[in-house]
Amino acid sequence: MLIRLEPVILTLLIGFATAVPAEETAKRLAILGDSERGIEPCALCHQANGGGSEAIGAPRLAGMNARYLTRQIENFKNGHRPHSVMQPWAERLADAEIAALSEYFAALPPASNAKVPDGMDPKAGEWLALDGDWPGRRLPACRQCHGPRGIGVGQHFPALAGQPYNYLVRQLAAWTTGERTGDPLDMMNAVNARLSVAETQAVAAFYASMPVVKALDVNVESEHGAVPPDADAMRPLTSSIAPAPMARTTPLVHQGEVPAGRAPGTAGHFEPPARGDKPDDEFGAVVALGEAIFTQTDRHAISGKYVGNDQVCEGCHLDAGRLADASPMWAAWVAYPAYRDKDRQVSTIVERIQGCFKYSMNAQASEVGHPPAAESRTIHALASYLYWLATGAPTGDKAMSGRGYPPLAETEQGFDPTRGAAVYADNCAICHGADGEGVDAGNEIVFPPLWGARSYNWGAGMHMINTAAAFIKTNMPLGNFLELTDQEAWDVAAFMNAHDRPQDPRFTGDVAETAAQFHGGRFDVYGKPTIQSKSE
Amino acid sequence: MLIRLEPVILTLLIGFATAVPAEETAKRLAILGDSERGIEPCALCHQANGGGSEAIGAPRLAGMNARYLTRQIENFKNGHRPHSVMQPWAERLADAEIAALSEYFAALPPASNAKVPDGMDPKAGEWLALDGDWPGRRLPACRQCHGPRGIGVGQHFPALAGQPYNYLVRQLAAWTTGERTGDPLDMMNAVNARLSVAETQAVAAFYASMPVVKALDVNVESEHGAVPPDADAMRPLTSSIAPAPMARTTPLVHQGEVPAGRAPGTAGHFEPPARGDKPDDEFGAVVALGEAIFTQTDRHAISGKYVGNDQVCEGCHLDAGRLADASPMWAAWVAYPAYRDKDRQVSTIVERIQGCFKYSMNAQASEVGHPPAAESRTIHALASYLYWLATGAPTGDKAMSGRGYPPLAETEQGFDPTRGAAVYADNCAICHGADGEGVDAGNEIVFPPLWGARSYNWGAGMHMINTAAAFIKTNMPLGNFLELTDQEAWDVAAFMNAHDRPQDPRFTGDVAETAAQFHGGRFDVYGKPTIQSKSE
Structure with missing residues (x-):
């Protein structure tokens, strides 16, 4: 099950001097401060509406995630975010005050005082924010973690929408200068290292111009402590083997200008047409629909009724199927x-797509109960989109460079779900949740569930441990900000697939019989879940 | 309606001396001759079983088409086939005797005394016999006129199966040396001119080795006299404008050896993989099935139930969709x-194929009453075949050289069905029949019906006069042994489409309303047939 926690009302304010409710106290601190204790009011910099200040680059606080705010105040206090004003301010606050202030700002109506500098085009950075730059730099789109429209996702991925331009630019730089640390998996340092200064400015302008909404309040804290408070543990590679350098990324474009097109570095792979090059006609409109369905499959108005879980095509086929x-x-x-052994016949691409709905999207549990028909708008749109992506590719080439996932060689140790549990907690839970539940932004899945009722079923290719290991090794964590060892990939794949998930739609009524007919081999653990979901 | 005339029993034997029935007389002449009149018995050369003689290169007569035999004896008599033995022999026969002998041999059980020379591979010429060489030479396969397995089709296309090797080789050469004339449209001269001597030998060996069956007895004589008895009219171009030389054919390979592969000359067009290069696996088997369905659509065990007329894919897409x-x-x-205006939506290739069944193959009148479903074996096989043909073609190229039919510019005179009737009679009726009825070989359509209940319906693309004119100009008569003028192509297209045909399946119940919704423009004559089929 997805966790959707309503803001927790803090009731424990032990050790706080006054008798007034926490909310009142927080409001007074925010607006008036406490001159006796040398505590300046938050509104001095962040403004009375909590919308931040463009002039001094102070962030908006109103409508941000409370746990995120708490963590930041703690980071000021413990020195992970050195700041001449915020550090002494934070040091004067009791833990309960920090919590109360966080709740206070989280509960404020979202507000923004951001302003895009004159002469800057707020749309210039849209492609980085919404698409990222995968082939060039394996750079995920900002929205992939910070949520649709930059609304913010849980305690780790703050809202970007409506943050002052000057704040965003400064923070992006701060990861690289070391002025700011403490983000999980050291992701933002890696992200910033892949961006030119002009790009950080462009993407900051884009988000500064976005309307603000309330941040998504989800708790993806791992029981295993995926986000340890100790900065020394911030690079949570569980392996004693040093990770290989990121060979797939291109020489970084730092301090340069926004590249005219996408960066090079597709390493000899086929390049699909640019997103913006869709034909301006009826066909192009259907291609665009296909792209939207591909990235929002389970929630899209056209395709949602065929999806019986919280999965989207893009979940397994990164960069909207381009990468x-x-x-x-x-x-x-x-x-x-x-010809596919799985189908025991020759299948068309339409039938292959229908297979994704049947297995990876568990169509049987959907509103209509079956995959989209060949004549449906969903299939028309997806087929058109795939076809368009392949523009210029040689028909019949069944071995194009970059097809599928590069197979992962087996390790001497084999694979072990128990070892995988630790790998998961350290590297995956921050996004996919401690119990593999993923993150649901309501109108969009941010991180897909990895097991349980809302995940792919036992007939999906990803239930094979070797397939999952290959996918994970090459593509996870998203953006490859760190590289798992082969052993880690195998183990965490075994862990993921050791949980139960929806039944194989080919189920004959008997697990052993179904296994005999449709499953087999060392990597296939159909019908043998060994780890119980925590929510069950 | 297709004409299937049973052998006509000759009852009029006016002017014949004896009182015995014609059959008896013929048998006596065939076996014993008539020494008094200096008439040698046929069996002397053609053998008692009528199977011909390999030693002297005498053709088999048993089971041949009676009208074909009559015409040949007449040609010996009138000098179109000069022959030192046959000419004086024929001159001694009365017309009734010629007719009786023809009927006698036609009625004999098919027999063959042919023998492939030692050391020759009878399969070496199979590709020419069954596939032809379209891209290289626009050379139709022998079977396309002489019928499946060379059984012979009507009076113009004699059986080839079981003819003595030496006879076939000699006759092929005879067209070029001028020793033999009088074939309709001067086709065999043109065919032989496109073959090397080695190829004529290879193809003769192939047919000499084929088992004999009774020839197809159909009468495709045109009322307009498509096959005039006068040799001077043997090149029946109705236009006063001399035909352009056949620019599309390559320099002819005469007196050479059998080319190792297909001849060159695709004029820069894409080349699909060779027929024999299908992969030797499950997929290749489905491709082969698709090829068979493509060429035998209406009679194939898999696809026949979806076809409501006598059409095959290859009828409009020559050379099995390769040309x-x-x-x-x-x-x-x-x-x-x-995106297609006709469908008012984006259509996949599967839907495009289904459209061919709906319109060109009039699926509504088929056994199942609808086109094959996307999941059907027919669609699997056809889609696989098309995909395989496109091996290496660039995905998304909507303007490949050679796509569709080259559009035909309009002429000053416009198009006129009445003028077209004469063009048809002179150039088309020999194959498609005087009433457009086509030729049905029972297990295979040899020439497709062009109008009436067994032809494409009013929704098919070919019902558009401009589409039909473009197809005809470039591709008809089959093999382009003569070239119609633009004016002739327009006129005969107008003639063809001036006949009635099955209703448009989109028919709303009202012709005017259907026309308004789905038809329009000068080239669309839906609902306005002006020439009545002779069979109605």
């Missing part, structure tokens, strides 16, 4: 029709 | 999905 080594759609298009 | 400028399938494959 080499992440099962790109251009390679799939030219490889079908093809 | 440039004949709407080749490799160009179609990479052009879909696409």
